[in-house]
Amino acid sequence: MAGEEHQQHSSHYGHHFLVVAYGMQGHVNPARALAHRLAKLSDVVGGCPILATLSVHVAAHRRMFPAQLDPDAAGEEDEEEASDGVISYVPHSDSFDDGSLPRTPEDWARRRRASRESLSAMLARFAGGGRPVTCVVCTLLVPAAVDAATRHGVPFAVYWIQPATVLAAAYHYFHGYGETVAAADPAHEVSLPGLRRPLRVRDFPSYLVDTTGSPLARSVVGMFRELFESVDRWRPKVLVNTFDELEAGVLSEMKRHLDVFAVGPMVAGAGGGSGSSGASNDEGRIHLYRHDDADRKRYMEWLGAQPESSVVYVSFGSIATHTLQQMEEVVQGLLQAGRPYLLAARSWHGLEDDGARRVLDNAAQSSGGRGTVVDWCDQPEVLAHPAVGCFVSHCGWNSTLEAVAAGVPLVGVPSLFDQPTNTYLVVEEWGVGVRGERDGEGVLAATELARCVELVMGQGTKATAIRERVKALREMAQQAARAGGPAERNLEDFVNSVGDSFRPVGISVAEKTDESRTCSSE
Numbered sequence: 001m002a003g004e005e006h007q008q009h010s011s012h013y014g015h016h017f018l019v020v021a022y023g024m025q026g027h028v029n030p031a032r033a034l035a036h037r038l039a040k041l042s043d044v045v046g047g048c049p050i051l052a053t054l055s056v057h058v059a060a061h062r063r064m065f066p067a068q069l070d071p072d073a074a075g076e077e078d079e080e081e082a083s084d085g086v087i088s089y090v091p092h093s094d095s096f097d098d099g100s101l102p103r104t105p106e107d108w109a110r111r112r113r114a115s116r117e118s119l120s121a122m123l124a125r126f127a128g129g130g131r132p133v134t135c136v137v138c139t140l141l142v143p144a145a146v147d148a149a150t151r152h153g154v155p156f157a158v159y160w161i162q163p164a165t166v167l168a169a170a171y172h173y174f175h176g177y178g179e180t181v182a183a184a185d186p187a188h189e190v191s192l193p194g195l196r197r198p199l200r201v202r203d204f205p206s207y208l209v210d211t212t213g214s215p216l217a218r219s220v221v222g223m224f225r226e227l228f229e230s231v232d233r234w235r236p237k238v239l240v241n242t243f244d245e246l247e248a249g250v251l252s253e254m255k256r257h258l259d260v261f262a263v264g265p266m267v268a269g270a271g272g273g274s275g276s277s278g279a280s281n282d283e284g285r286i287h288l289y290r291h292d293d294a295d296r297k298r299y300m301e302w303l304g305a306q307p308e309s310s311v312v313y314v315s316f317g318s319i320a321t322h323t324l325q326q327m328e329e330v331v332q333g334l335l336q337a338g339r340p341y342l343l344a345a346r347s348w349h350g351l352e353d354d355g356a357r358r359v360l361d362n363a364a365q366s367s368g369g370r371g372t373v374v375d376w377c378d379q380p381e382v383l384a385h386p387a388v389g390c391f392v393s394h395c396g397w398n399s400t401l402e403a404v405a406a407g408v409p410l411v412g413v414p415s416l417f418d419q420p421t422n423t424y425l426v427v428e429e430w431g432v433g434v435r436g437e438r439d440g441e442g443v444l445a446a447t448e449l450a451r452c453v454e455l456v457m458g459q460g461t462k463a464t465a466i467r468e469r470v471k472a473l474r475e476m477a478q479q480a481a482r483a484g485g486p487a488e489r490n491l492e493d494f495v496n497s498v499g500d501s502f503r504p505v506g507i508s509v510a511e512k513t514d515e516s517r518t519c520s521s522e
């Protein structure tokens with residue numbers, strides 16, 4: 001961005017944050033929570049209005065607002081904008097607009113080009129319409145957001161929606177440790193700066209140690225490499241969805257390299273932030289999958305009839321896939337564990353498939369009423385229910401934080417991405433759960449699942465220690481997220497510092513910026 005003209009930012013000016021997220025539930029949830037908290041900071045940061053807009057691809061936007069988007073207008077300039085009264089929602093087009101997950105690097109590149117053009121047009125529209133974007137907040141896997149921001153000379157920030165430990169592993173991988181990690185024997189450990197102990201290769205984010213050459217892993221690693229190149233070049237602020245008590249050492253080490261702000265936990269049920277009722281992010285939930293009042297009533301009533309801390313809640317997030325054999329083992333494991341269970345099976349793709357249907361029917365019927373199967377539920381609400389005593393999870397970062405915030409012990413069964421590292425944190429750093437070990441075929445066997453459930457829900461000393469530890473972490477999460485607490489203060493510091501180090505080019509976006517950003521308090 002040579003020859004740029006410095007655009008002075010200060011807390012006297014209102015901001016407009018455009019938060020761009022990949023359109024899947026595990027990215028939309030923390031992105032939306034951040035957008036809400038930014039908008040609510042208006043009251044804290046000098047009374048200046050702060051606008052926040054969330055942009056996801058068209059397919060996810062349609063799922064969020066099925067009644068509002070005109071399918072014929074998708075990707076065009078007159079796409080409908082939605083609002084929930086606190087933030088706005090404007091979709092961008094990846095040219096496919098069908099929600100399919102790109103698999104190859106070429107497919108990612110094609111969609112990136114389309115998304116970049118769509119987001120660029122959006123920035124120009126906002127500027128022309130008197131709401132210039134003053135900072136683009138890019139979550140993971142959306143390089144088009146960085147492209148569009150830098151093209152328009154708008155500052156961007158990175159929102160790291162995974163733990164700081166994963167940020168550190170990825171950062172150091174791309175800053176001198178890549179070869180060491182690649183050369184490490186899978187059975188061995190690698191020491192990275194800031195981590196209290198060496199990380200076993202199996203505990204690394206999967207894409208950094210992938211040896212299969214999977215196109216998805218190659219795509220992801222390529223995007224992270226580029227993200228860190230952008231970070232080195234532009235030195236953006238980096239928001240991390242974590243809090244000090246969880247990852248103090250690694251956070252302080254990362255602050256030596258990057259301008260890091262710990263703004264988590266961004267989960268429903270953990271504190272509130274300014275302007276909230278205090279119970280949670282009070283934006284409620286937007287589900288990308290079918291979830292209606294009748295569904296909710298059914299499982300909440302069922303939960304209400306179960307004894308305290310008796311239920312095993314099982315969900316592997318929103319995108320994982322499983323073989324039929326794995327599904328069967330999980331169901332058999334739950335039956336062997338002999339406790340009530342609630343199984344959210346959305347991630348078991350192919351539910352229409354006969355085999356999958358049979359397994360799920362079996363899960364519902366063989367338990368003699370002790371088990372309940374749903375496609376999708378309101379997970380934070382389920383985790384907060386007193387009947388829930390354990391969460392069998394793939395340890396996606398949102399699920400992990402939600403469990404911690406609710407004080408529910410975990411049985412971690414990681415598959416890919418950051419999940420192995422998250423499980424390592426759960427088991428070895430925080431002691432709030434155990435890991436379900438897969439057999440030589442990569443399958444979590446029924447007996448292993450039943451053993452793990454007993455380990456965290458039984459009366460043994462390990463179970464007791466795990467339960468005490470997770471309750472202590474819950475308190476810390478609540479403290480971090482309380483109104484006026486560290487998460488809010490760090491977010492406020494971030495808002496006040498946006499633009500400090502970034503010099504946007506004075507183009508059409510900036511031209512409008514001066515007059516419309518001036519706040520009455522100036």
Ligand SMILES: O=c1ccn([C@@H]2O[C@H](COP(=O)(O)OP(=O)(O)O[C@H]3O[C@H](CO)[C@@H](O)[C@H](O)[C@H]3O)[C@@H](O)[C@H]2O)c(=O)[nH]1
Nearest residue numbers: 025026029317318319344376377379396397398399417418
């Ligand atoms: O029945 C369900 C199941 C899930 N959820 C919600 O869906 C989200 C799932 O997020 P997460 O637990 O992070 O899992 P994934 O959907 O698998 O998320 C992807 O994105 C995360 C953030 O980058 C990564 O940590 C994961 O590894 C990656 O798979 C959570 O907020 C859950 O509360 C529900 O509300 N109801």
